[in-house]
Amino acid sequence: MLDYVWLIPFFPMLGFLINGLYSRWIHASKKFVSWVACSALGLSFLSSALVFISMLKISPEHLPYQVNIFDWIVAGNLKTVVGYQVDALSMVMALVVSGVSFVIHIYSVGYMHEDPDFTRYFTYLNLFVFMMLTLVLANNFLLMFVGWEGVGLCSYLLIGFWFEKDSASNAGKKAFVVNRIGDFGFLLGMFLIFVHFGTFDFTEVFSKAPHTINTALATAITILLFIGATGKSAQLPLYVWLPDAMEGPTPVSSLIHAATMVTAGVYMIARCNVLFSMAPITMGIVATVGALTAIYAASMGFFQFDIKRVLAYSTISQLGYMFLAVGVGAYSAGIFHLMTHAFFKGLLFLGAGSIMHALSGELDMRKMGGLRKKVPITFYTFFAATLAISGCPFFSGFFSKDEILWQAFSSPHGHFLLWLIGVVAAGMTAFYMFRLVFNVFFGECRAEEEVKKHIHESPPIMTIPLIILAILSVIGGYVGVPHALGGSNRFHKFLEPVVGPGPGSAVEHAKINLNSMAYAAEHGTHAAHSASLEYILMLISIICAAIGVWIAYYYYIKHYPEKPKEMVEKFKGMYTTIQNKYYVDEIYGYLFVNGTKNLAKSLWIEFDVKVIDRTANLIAEFFRWSGSVIRVIQTGLLQDYALAILIGGVAVLYYFLK
């Protein structure tokens, strides 16, 4: 079955072609379109599962298993192939992507039912999944880049899906251009890789890396690649496109802007762990950017009223956690959180979509409230996801987030401050999520009368996906229960062949603390120490989250609405600054967008027209003028020429006879 790994991206591609060419041409029925799109994803997920099972049967030495399909760009010593690879990391990603996509496709059938552009929607969605699977299954940098830009394209198309709205088409364009800024870095990183390795092949690059490049070069390459990741995964300073991306249909926000595409940067770093581990400076940058993004974006979620925007900032913040993880060398923890996040954040967005469905498209939480009874399935599933993201013990997010925090603290690449920021951000996460839940589902219903009459639970085609994701959000963490809690962290072990043993392991400690060889020997006692430490840290983060929940309860249930108002009055400056997203969009707009436009304008009007073109015209004028001067003597009259000859003759004579 391993040889058929190409089937995983092939089915979505096929679905894209059928719906894009055939269904659009004949104006096929919605039923046909949704069957094509969903079965493409179903088959893709099935293939992933089958490939996954066959992979488990062969020993890790034979991995990654390569399947090259055809030669792509071949020029001189540059040889690239369209080829896929099977290993633990690519399979985890393929399963998550195809699985979550499948569920969201089904949900979309219900959600988009009324939309006249139903076919276009599913065409784009299938194309997206194809690109995303290409990204995670590619066996070389260039093909990964195809997926990387391809998902960016689909994101552009789907954010601007309702293109008649200016805000939507602006958001799409913004997403694409900001991503291109990141891709600029990614491209340069690839050029450096090619110049020094002569290949783009993952296996070859990673095996050659230790004896081909030095630390400086590894740092340069990884920083450039990381710039690409900040664009795609919406990290500081390139995160600005993601909040605007909420203009797209809600299932798109769920699939692309929460569960899959935005995590591509994390995947890329995990994939290139060999290179990143060679560059401690880059690791520090990645971890710092991740931690700062986590807390910065969480703060922006505080006072938003648009439920999708809250979730968007939350996504940015959670992605920050993942970068924090990979930045401290805990690659498997990053991927673990990527997976659980895909479940609970995907679910939160789908839940938001279900709320919008119930409230005729309303997004403002000030016009919601008390929905708990009216949309029970949505409420319970949403609540489960909220518990997961807030780090409620024994929900999926608890395991993954705590592993990240523990690694941020204990890893040789980690730091107390990184951990502290992470813990505070965790408390903030609990606050804004519960603020959202309390505002939407509890208290009095504040919707308009007209809307109130129509509040209803979504149809099963939408609620079943909610339930599936809710189950995963609850139990999804049990594949990675840490040793401290009596688990064996199977997820970590599973990924070990690809991402290495991780910073917590004895081998890694020995490598880093070469001068204290005793470290490895004393590892036994060390483990015991760290277990108790791990409990304490765990407890702190749980308390932090609990405080966040309590504050949300105090303000939004107990003393609603007078306390929040009071607070707003009290901290007006801070409140408006945060509400306006720290004015970053305005600053960027002024500096970069207007700066470029003004430069372009002056180049065009002042330089191109007034200098270059005028010079050319002046030259032409000169010839015309000199022609007109010379023309004066070309009278065509014989006597004039005779006179000229006479004068000339006299002059010559005078010269010689003088």
Added chain:
Amino acid sequence: MVEAGFPILTLVTFFPLIGVIILLFINKEKDELIKRVAFSVSLVEFIISLPLFFGFNETTSKMQFVEKASWIKQYGISYFVGIDGISLFLVLLTTFLTVLCILSSWSAIKEHIKEYMISMLLLETGMLGAFVALDLVLFYIFWEVMLIPMYLLIGVWGGPRRVYAAIKFFLYTMAGSVLMLAAILVLYFITGAKTFNLLELYKATLPMGLQYWLFAAFAVAFAIKVPMFPFHTWLPDAHVEAPTAGSVILAGVLLKMGTYGFIRFAIPLFPAAALKLTPIVAILALVGIIYGALVSMMQIDLKKLVAFSSVSHLGYVMLGMFAFNMQGVEGSIYQMLNHGISTGALFLIVGMIYERRHTRLIADFGGLSRVMPIFATFFMIVTLSSIALPGTNGFVGEFLILTGAFKAKKVFGVLGATGVILGAAYMLWMFQRVMFGAITHEENRKLKDLNLREIFTLVPIIIFIILMGVYPKLFFKKMEVSVHNFIEQVKTKSAITYNMQNQDQKNNLKALLTSDKNSFSD
């Protein structure tokens, strides 16, 4: 040289003239018949050019399908044609685009249809001749022959400022041509080979000083045609005024005359000078990439926007060519084809909405996606190809060029890559303003989507955009050996020149020393 058993290049080059002769005998009034004849001729022409691709021997860098006949013996001028893996694709691009151009003129041209079609076919012969000629005089003749029908296309069937634009186009090109002619004559007399045979002239090794002058003369002629910054200002005017098909041919093929001129004449004839002057050319190319992109961002006229984007795209072609490595040069040639296809398509697309609305101002559109969904799909794909999205032809070209440039000199690659960001910005902004948003002009609400003829004009382009993006090997394997040979020739020949120069200096030094010794011994 691989001689042709059958004079296929002559047939391909002059077949359009048969069409011209047929058209001469058709009554002016019979519009439909004239169009059909012209279309059939161009289609047959495309079909008979295909054996060049399939019969092409990819294992040799030698000229193929060669025909040679003495023409003016006493001056060493001959009718000498042939193609290698570089010109092959430009010939095919020409025959391909001409078909689409004639198809796109069906309803756009309403006056003097007969003369128009005759001009198109004459132009085709001129372009093909220039791409296959291996004799400098023959090349020069075709180079000039192209100029006249193009001048007429702009001057007769163009927009309101057509005469200004046509004369500007003509004078700019002529200014370059004169320099080139002078350089050709110098080459003829100086080398003493008394031949205009290009392959013979390749063998000559000229002294460094002369190489600089002659390279400069050729380079200016070709740089105007490309056009490279700062010789580009004729291009926006010519494009804006030219009819759609004129713009397609102008952007698609005529601009490639400039880049082709560099790769076939200026560089291999004067390799040492070309290598030495690489930084200047590369910097101008980079300025072109960034400057063209910035200026096109601010355009309010669609055609001008596309025209300036050409300046940017051809900057890439020049950058890749002067990287002098496999990635750069192959990317450069690929990008010539990409630009021909994608920018040609953009002009076709602009022409299609111009025909409906008689305006090209971006501000007059908006929201067209809703009323013209098929058009929107085509436009989107072409836009993506233009911004080099992976999976389209544009990516393969740009990626190789930037890789090559980076390999040759890192900072050039880095600067060139900024065009990737700017390109996305100006193209997507344009697309948004034309296609997205609500419909603000009532006239746009009634626009008809593409008809079958228009769809058939664009489908072949889309096929090539995808094919060249997904399976470029099909094309690269035909050009690889020729490009390799080109680079080798440039490197070895310029090494010989440098050695000669050093030898001269050493000899001079030796002479100086010995004379000194002599004087001392006295």
